[in-house]
Amino acid sequence: MEQGTPLSPPAAENIADKSQERTLEPEHFPSRRRTFDMRVVVLTLLAAAIGVAAGGAAILLLKLIGFITNLSFYGRLSTSFVSPAANQLGLLVVVVPVIGGVLVGLMARYGSEAIRGHGIPEVMLSILRNQSRIPPRVGVLKPISTAIAIGTGCPFGAEGPIIVTGGAIGSFVGQFLSTTAEERKILLSAGAAAGMSATFGSPVSGVLLAVELLLFEFRPRSLIPVAVASAMAAALRKVSGAAWPMFPMHQLQTSGMAALASYTLIGAIVGLASVGATRAVYAVEDTFAKMPIHWMWWPAMGGLVVGIVGYILPETMGVGYVNIVRIFSGSLTEKALIMLCMLKFVSWAVALGSGTSAGTLAPLFVMGGALGAALGGGANLLFPQFGIDLRIAGIVGMAAMFAGASRALLTSIVFAFETTLQPLGLLPLLSGSSAAYMVSSLLMRTTLMTEKVVRKGVFVPSEYTADFLAQMLVRDVASREVVSLGEHLTLAEVRSRIAEGRPGSNYQGFPVLNDSGQLIGVVTRRDLLDPARMPTELVGELTIKNHAVIFEDNTLSEANELMVSEGVGRLPVVDHDNQRKVIGIISRRDIMSANHRRIEQEYERQRGIRW
Known part of the structure; x- marks a missing residue:
């Protein structure tokens, strides 16, 4: 028997033109995925x-x-x-x-x-x-x-x-x-x-x-x-009357190409600093974990370091929103910026590593802003012709530190804009934060936000891509050569043909058609070969009447979900106008093969690139 021909005799093509004979019950079909209801x-x-x-x-x-x-x-x-x-x-x-x-x-x-x-x-x-x-x-x-x-x-x-x-x-x-x-x-x-x-x-x-x-x-x-x-x-x-924007600034000026390149470099350097800051925090945390002291006392020990640093530089204590405003005003000297960045880092890293209750965005903003402004000041000394604005350098540093530490790139850029309401800072923010994001991605597998989660054995998604299976339709992969069974075949006849190894005899399920070629259900290989079943029983008596089917314009994702929910590995593909007419069959193997081809194409593309 040729591949794709039924195990039963050829079915007649004349299908009764009655709606009840051409349609199936609604529960036979996959539910269309809706994005809004x-x-x-x-x-x-x-x-x-x-x-x-x-x-x-x-x-x-x-x-x-x-x-x-x-x-x-x-x-x-x-x-x-x-x-x-x-x-x-x-x-x-x-x-x-x-x-x-x-x-x-x-x-x-x-x-x-x-x-x-x-x-x-x-x-x-x-x-x-x-x-x-x-x-x-x-x-x-x-x-x-x-x-x-x-x-x-x-x-x-x-x-x-x-x-x-x-x-x-x-x-x-x-x-x-x-x-x-x-x-x-x-x-x-x-x-x-x-x-x-x-x-x-x-x-x-x-x-x-x-x-x-x-x-x-x-x-x-x-x-x-x-x-x-x-x-x-x-x-x-x-x-409530709170300040709006959070960090008010005087109007910025448009950045030239040289200044924009400088802000990008500043972002990359701050991104490198964010990697170091993240590793330092978890190194401090690991050090505390090795101490022969109950973790309840760790915050007090961290508080001691906070107090000592606060005595040296009181501006390091508390949330530091005032410090951010001062950084963005350009009123801090180079020395003050460096001191604020370094001592804030020491205080923050030790206190956070001690396991106290805290929020870490504000200190990241302070450290990043101070470092960015300090780098901008240094660049101005070396290249005064570039026209680097220390306020923009501070904004870029703030966003770049957060982008590098969290890899929340869009959040970092938009946050810096919303809290300053300076649209002319968007281009430097975009380039500087992207540079920090790139450096962080190259040098660090996890982030300040995800390291603790990963250490607990939990996978954290880092890339959000469209579902490949939702982009392909059943018609793209379904087999048009359907191996089916007639409802009046006896089990003895079917078992004989399976034993002969006819095409499709290794399938785990078969559509069952009536004498008019209409789909009445499916039958599983297990039922067909069940030794408890008498050889004289008819296939139609074993047929599962309420088996799910799918249309050719359904997605592979919908087909996969339907297979999982129904606990089956194959679905008959039926026609929209005549829902009892089988026009194809789709299996788990077909879906896996489609995904395998996508992976192979991606690997081929990567292997074809030569730098």
Whole structure:
């Protein structure tokens, strides 16, 4: 028998022209993948409420940080957001961060160990390993512990804990409403984006942060709720009277080609520094882990270093938003910039490595901005004709440090623009941040955000590409030579033909046709060869009537999902106009072969490149 001919006698071509004979029940077909439905509308409404709640939590946290800072360094009761740098404590300033470290250690040990760290890796871990579930007590203890750490002088920002708190709000809502893991991820990411937006007044970069570090996808069903939540939080921040933009600057000038090349080089150097900073943090963390002291006391030890550095340079203590404004104003000397960058790094690396509760974006911005401005000042001394603007160099350094440490490239660029509202800085930001991103990607397998997650044995997606199987249709790979069985064949006849090794006899399933050539179902090889079945039984009696089928314009992704959900390895391909007419067959092997060809083509392309 020729390949592709049925194991049964040729079927008649005349098909009865009755609708019930030409159509199958709806459950036979794959569900078309939809990117938007009413469920997204519900998620968006929930995300809007989460955005408001996260924005409110951000405002409260900033006030709590202000209260603890005023109490710790100035002995007064006030919620105004101030820097610890103007304190008059003298040597007593060394003790304040130690007390804060002790309190944070106690909260971590007897409250929840999950409050340790700078927030974003913990949120990523909850998404990748815990189905986007964040315990409510973490959402409460994290901001309080961070307020204590920052309020007592630790060189961190409030954004990480606010992201955790916003994510916890979204996660809790998702758990309360019994949503799916994917929907909880969207709500969690919406809360996290709202936290970022409420802290810095940067709604677009809040969305991009969620996409690049939390969602691991770019689809309407996730973007819309996250964007709405971020917008609501930003609006609440503006209504509260917070500064807008976060880091105001005087109008910038257009950069020439020489200056643009310099900013690109500055970005690359800052990117190299971000690699060193990331490795230093985890080296410090590993050093603490080797100490014969319970981890509860590590934050206090880190606080001691913070206090000593703070005594030498008080500007290193606290969130340092004022330092960023000063960097962007161009008012700091070269020496002051270098001192701020180096001592802030020492204080930040030791404190973060000690496992205290913190947010790490603000210190990255301070260190990157100071280093970028210092490099710009040095370049101006060597090449004054380039016309390098120290303010632009500072902006590029800030974004490049974050891009290199996190590999959230788009977030870094848009964040720097949103917090300064300087459109003429976009071109230097784009080139400088991209250079930092490239250097980081070449030199470091993980990032500041993902190293901790990877160490726990969890894979973190780093590239978001379109699903290849969703770009190919069934018609592109399905076999047109269908091996089918007639419903009136006996098992004895079929077993005889299988034993003869006729084409298709090794298949695990066969379409079953009636005398008119219409599909009535499928039969499995296991049933055909089941020794408990009598040889005189007819194939039609074993046929599975409600077996799934697929159309030729379905995607391979839909075919693959249908095979998994039905637990089958082959699907009949049927005609749209006559759903009982089999026009092909598609198997798992066909799908795997299509993907294999894609991989081979990619390898061939790479092998063909010669540098």
